[in-house]
Structures are given as C-alpha cells and as structure tokens.
Amino acid sequence: MTTSNEALRQWVTEVAELTRPANIHWCDGSQTEYQSLIKLMLETGDLLELDSSYKNCYLHRSDPSDVARVEHLTFVCTPDEAEAGPNNYWMAPADAHAKMHDLFAGCMAGRTLYVIPYCMGPIDSPYARCGVEITDSAYVAANMQLMTRMGAQALQRIERDDTFVRGLHSIGDLNPDRRFIMHFPKELMIQSFGSGYGGNALLGKKCHALRIASYQARQEGWLAEHMLIVEIESPQGEKHYLAAAFPSACGKTNLAMLIPPESQAGWKVRTLGDDIAWLHLDESGQLRAINPEAGYFGVVPGTNEQTNRNAYEMIQSDTIFTNVAVTANNEPWWEDKNVGEPAIDWKGQPYASENGPAAHPNSRFTVSAKQNRTYSPLADDPAGVPISAIIFGGRRRTLAPLVYQARDWNHGVLVGAGMASETTAAATGQVGVVRRDPMAMKPFCGYNFADYWGHWLSFAERSDNLPGIFHVNWFRRDADGRFLWPGFGENLRVLRWIIDRCEHRVDAVETPIGYLPHPADIDTRGLDMADGDMDLLLSVDTDSWREEANAIGAYLQGYGDRLPAALADEHKKLQDALG
Numbered sequence: 001m002t003t004s005n006e007a008l009r010q011w012v013t014e015v016a017e018l019t020r021p022a023n024i025h026w027c028d029g030s031q032t033e034y035q036s037l038i039k040l041m042l043e044t045g046d047l048l049e050l051d052s053s054y055k056n057c058y059l060h061r062s063d064p065s066d067v068a069r070v071e072h073l074t075f076v077c078t079p080d081e082a083e084a085g086p087n088n089y090w091m092a093p094a095d096a097h098a099k100m101h102d103l104f105a106g107c108m109a110g111r112t113l114y115v116i117p118y119c120m121g122p123i124d125s126p127y128a129r130c131g132v133e134i135t136d137s138a139y140v141a142a143n144m145q146l147m148t149r150m151g152a153q154a155l156q157r158i159e160r161d162d163t164f165v166r167g168l169h170s171i172g173d174l175n176p177d178r179r180f181i182m183h184f185p186k187e188l189m190i191q192s193f194g195s196g197y198g199g200n201a202l203l204g205k206k207c208h209a210l211r212i213a214s215y216q217a218r219q220e221g222w223l224a225e226h227m228l229i230v231e232i233e234s235p236q237g238e239k240h241y242l243a244a245a246f247p248s249a250c251g252k253t254n255l256a257m258l259i260p261p262e263s264q265a266g267w268k269v270r271t272l273g274d275d276i277a278w279l280h281l282d283e284s285g286q287l288r289a290i291n292p293e294a295g296y297f298g299v300v301p302g303t304n305e306q307t308n309r310n311a312y313e314m315i316q317s318d319t320i321f322t323n324v325a326v327t328a329n330n331e332p333w334w335e336d337k338n339v340g341e342p343a344i345d346w347k348g349q350p351y352a353s354e355n356g357p358a359a360h361p362n363s364r365f366t367v368s369a370k371q372n373r374t375y376s377p378l379a380d381d382p383a384g385v386p387i388s389a390i391i392f393g394g395r396r397r398t399l400a401p402l403v404y405q406a407r408d409w410n411h412g413v414l415v416g417a418g419m420a421s422e423t424t425a426a427a428t429g430q431v432g433v434v435r436r437d438p439m440a441m442k443p444f445c446g447y448n449f450a451d452y453w454g455h456w457l458s459f460a461e462r463s464d465n466l467p468g469i470f471h472v473n474w475f476r477r478d479a480d481g482r483f484l485w486p487g488f489g490e491n492l493r494v495l496r497w498i499i500d501r502c503e504h505r506v507d508a509v510e511t512p513i514g515y516l517p518h519p520a521d522i523d524t525r526g527l528d529m530a531d532g533d534m535d536l537l538l539s540v541d542t543d544s545w546r547e548e549a550n551a552i553g554a555y556l557q558g559y560g561d562r563l564p565a566a567l568a569d570e571h572k573k574l575q576d577a578l579g
C-alpha cells in the first residue's frame with residue numbers, strides 16, 4: 001500500500017532514508033492486520049498470552065524505566081521561547097531537530113517501519129483532524145488501532161483534505177538518557193524517541209490531541225482539553241452532557257463510566273469520552289464536544305466490580321494490559337482487583353510484598369471504547385454533543401469543598417487557572433505533592449498558559465450561551481485522614497445539583513469563592529455519613545482560602561505581563577471577597 005498524497009509519500013521516503021528500516025508496512029486498520037501484529041508480538045515476546053478466561057487479552061511488560069510520561073523530557077519547540085511559556089520545557093526548533101535527527105539516524109535498522117494514518121474524531125466530522133504516526137513498534141501500531149480511527153478511512157480523509165500532523169516515533173534503545181518527546185506546533189510535527197509508554201508513544205493522544213491540537217485550537221477558535229464527556233439522563237428522559245477536567249489518574253474514567261447507585265433509580269449514564277474533549281462553538285453559540293479518541297488507555301489498579309463495574313467488565317476480553325501482575329493461573333492481577341492473588345509481579349519476577357506493588361501503580365489497559373457497555377453512540381456523531389456544564393476538579397485533602405459553581409465564565413476561567421492537585425503515578429516523579437495544574441492541562445498545553453487563559457476568556461465575547469463552570473473535590477478528608485465523601489457512583493448526587501443549577505431549578509449560597517449548595521440540596525438519602533460530614537464537605541475556611549488565593553496570585557504572577565488583565569481582575573475580586 002502507498003498513497004496518492006504526495007506530501008505523505010515524500011515524508012515516508014525521507015524518514016525511511018534516515019531511519020533505514022528493513023521493511024515498510026502501511027497500516028490499513030483491519031482485524032486481520034491487528035491479529036498479525038498480535039501474532040508477531042507473541043513470537044517476539046513483546047506480548048504474553050493470558051489465561052483463556054481473558055479472551056484475546058495480552059500482557060506487555062515494558063522496560064522498568066519506561067512506565068509513565070516524562071514531563072522533564074517533553075518539549076514544546078516554538079521559535080520564540082515565550083510562546084511555549086513557563087508551563088513548558090522549551091528547546092529551539094533547530095536544536096531540537098538536530099538532536100532528533102542524530103537519534104533517528106539508522107535507528108530502525110532491522111526493524112519494520114509502520115505507517116499509521118489515523119483520524120482523531122468521527123471520520124466524517126468537520127471537527128476531526130488527521131495525523132500519521134510512523135513508528136518501529138508493533139505494540140504502538142496495535143495500541144493505535146484500539147485508541148484511534150486508524151487505517152484506510154483515515155488515509156482517504158488525508159488524501160481528500162491534504163493536511164495531517166506528522167508524528168515520528170522510535171523506541172530506540174529505551175535508554176532514558178536518549179529519550180525525548182518533541183513538539184513543533186508551527187510545523188504540525190511531533191518527534192518522540194526512546195519510550196514505548198502510551199503517553200509518550202501513542203502520538204494521537206497527548207502529543208497530537210492535546211499539545212498540538214491546543215495550539216491549533218487557539219489559532220482556529222476552539223479548545224482542545226483534558227476532559228471526559230458524559231451523558232446524564234434523568235428518570236424523566238432529560239439529557240445533559242457534561243465535560244470534566246481532572247488531572248491524570250484522578251478518576252476521569254470512573255466518572256465517565258459512572259453507575260447510578262440503587263438510591264438513584266431511573267438515572268442513566270453513558271460515556272462519550274474519558275480523557276480528551278475538543279470543544280467548538282456552533283452557530284447558535286452553543287459549546288459542542290467531540291471525543292477525538294476511539295479507545296481508553298486507563299489506569300488498571302483500583303478497578304473492580306464496586307469502583308467501576310463497567311470498566312472491570314470491559315477489560316475481561318480484547319484488551320492489552322501493560323505492566324500488571326499475573327496470578328498462578330496466568331490471569332491478570334492488580335491491586336484492589338479483589339479477586340485472586342499475584343504470583344508474578346509486573347517486572348516478571350516472583351511476587352514478594354517487600355518488592356512493592358505487584359502491578360505497577362501506573363499499569364494500564366488499552367481497549368476499544370465500543371467494549372464499554374455504556375458507550376454512547378453519540379460518540380460517533382460528527383456534530384458532537386451540546387455541553388451544559390464544565391467541571392474542574394482535583395485531589396485535595398483539605399480546602400476545596402465537595403462542589404461549587406463559578407459566578408460566571410470569567411470567574412470560571414480563574415477557577416480553572418487556580419486548580420491544584422496531588423500528583424499521581426501517571427508521570428515520573430514524586431507522588432502525592434500538591435502542584436498547580438490549571439485546567440488539568442499543565443503537562444499538555446502546547447503554548448504559554450497566559451495566552452491559553454486569554455483564549456478561554458475570549459469565549460465570553462463570542463457567546464452569551466456558555467456552559468456553567470463548576471469545581472468538585474471527591475477527595476476531601478477529615479482530620480483523621482478519612483475520606484468524607486463516598487465517591488464513585490455516589491458522585492451522581494453532586495452531578496444532579498450541577499444540572500439543577502444549569503436548569504435554574506435550585507438556588508445556592510453565595511460565598512467568596514462562588515456558589516455552594518444548601519446542604520439540603522445534595523441528596524444524601526441512604527449514605528453512610530457521620531453527622532457534620534456534609535457541613536465539613538461544604539465548608540469554606542476563609543483563612544485557608546486567603547492563603548490559597550495568595551498562592552494562586554503568586555503562581556499567576558509568574559506569567560508576567562502576558563497574564564490577561566481580565567484574569568488578574570478576577571483574582572483581585574477573589575482576594576477582595578476573602579477580605
């Protein structure tokens with residue numbers, strides 16, 4: 001196979017001349033191709049077969065040094081450093097190109113070069129965008145097939161539109177000293193070397209659909225966000241679509257697949273996306289969302305029948321597991337699976353508790369979204385879905401109440417810009433330290449955050465029909481470290497308040513940080529909560545918030561003169577309200 005698109009043909013030729021592969025394979029996205037990739041990886045040992053009770057499921061054990069995103073090795077390469085901003089690592093494009101050229105030279109000798117045309121978003125959606133990833137990893141090719149609309153149809157669209165993002169990837173020798181993930185937004189180009197980990201190597205996901213897309217979105221007037229998209233249907237048949245931005249490994253997949261508890265009979269929840277949303281204003285000023293992805297690359301530990309039955313069932317077949325443990329009878333095993341015992345850990349060693357968790361805390365499943373029993377067919381609608389509310393959130397032991405609403409759009413942009421959360425195992429580095437993660441985009445915004453906030457603010461000038469903006473915190477604890485809120489399916493109770501606010505059906509308490517629920521307006525029937533828990537969950541401690549506002553102010557000042565005046569004004573209003 002080849003292509004009628006001259007630019008693509010030429011690029012593949014140039015890359016092959018540089019990287020010197022033994023073979024070139026153009027991916028068509030067929031089932032036959034998927035099966036032959038699996039067969040090949042079983043032969044090479046890149047995949048291990050799991051017990052037949054897990055039909056078509058495989059285990060990949062990565063290099064132990066290659067288990068997460070590497071933010072310190074991820075660069076945005078714009079000609080002007082200020083354009084990348086203090087939120088990104090930056091390298092001059094010429095230097096980055098020279099470095100990558102040296103790394104890629106001859107790196108595919110003896111290997112197959114896979115050409116992977118893919119489409120981010122429904123293939124016939126005006127909001128979708130295409131890319132081509134070239135890689136020497138069969139694991140990447142198989143994962144891209146699960147995660148994107150990949151193959152012949154995407155290639156046809158590229159030939160029709162004559163535009164695509166170029167992503168060049170090689171696992172190299174997996175040496176962490178020779179690992180770089182470079183983004184060239186002006187050239188619509190990504191170059192990634194030395195890692196096979198999803199966030200570094202499946203280039204359609206973080207690299208294209210967030211970093212490059214956020215840059216394009218600013219130029220073209222839309223938003224590329226780290227958000228799930230979920231449909232909530234009431235017992236009366238009223239439907240709402242919510243988009244929610246939480247940092248990595250903070251429960252987006254669980255919220256997107258929420259199962260209404262028995263107390264919420266008649267409510268239905270369907271999933272449109274669990275990680276990324278592309279948001280556009282339509283002619284009527286309504287914000288609409290598509291999920292650019294077609295699969296889930298989710299965190300495995302913690303997934304069980306109680307926490308997320310949909311995900312648990314979804315990964316019983318046709319799933320690639322990365323870095324989980326296995327039981328004595330070769331079933332995949334992970335912490336809090338609540339079934340079976342680990343025999344071999346994620347590194348392939350006999351399990352011993354003193355060596356740490358059996359499954360890596362950032363072990364992952366890759367699975368087609370269509371395997372989710374609550375998959376919404378609207379995920380394939382080219383027009384996307386109308387968004388009623390945007391929800392920001394993070395992991396905060398203290399301070400942030402269970403839920404509050406921003407007064408208006410501009411205040412909501414400050415709520416998003418001021419977000420902070422405890423770090424997780426999704427990225428290499430210390431876990432559990434609170435860091436600023438505006439809009440959950442700290443690792444993913446392809447340009448200067450100050451300009452990004454300016455772009456968000458500009459939506460208020462373009463529509464008077466924008467969604468309400470909210471902030472949630474499922475992770476608040478009491479002085480003894482006990483979680484105050486049960487979370488998971490029970491979060492529907494909070495989403496119901498959010499929907500009632502959007503429909504102007506319920507009033508709220510005005511506080512310096514925004515509108516909070518009257519405690520009686522959150523349905524707590526049947527919950528096992530101690531007296532006073534709800535009051536604590538909905539409390540706003542002015543002294544702590546004053547400190548928080550100062551910390552947000554200091555952070556925003558780091559963006560200097562580029563910081564939009566309207567955001568500085570919102571911050572001043574917050575400080576004045578706190579007194």
Ligand code: OXD
Nearest residue numbers: 069199248249275426
């Ligand atoms: C992810 C992440 O894998 O955010 O989605 O790291």
Ligand code: MN
Nearest residue numbers: 226248249275
């Ligand atoms: Mn993510």
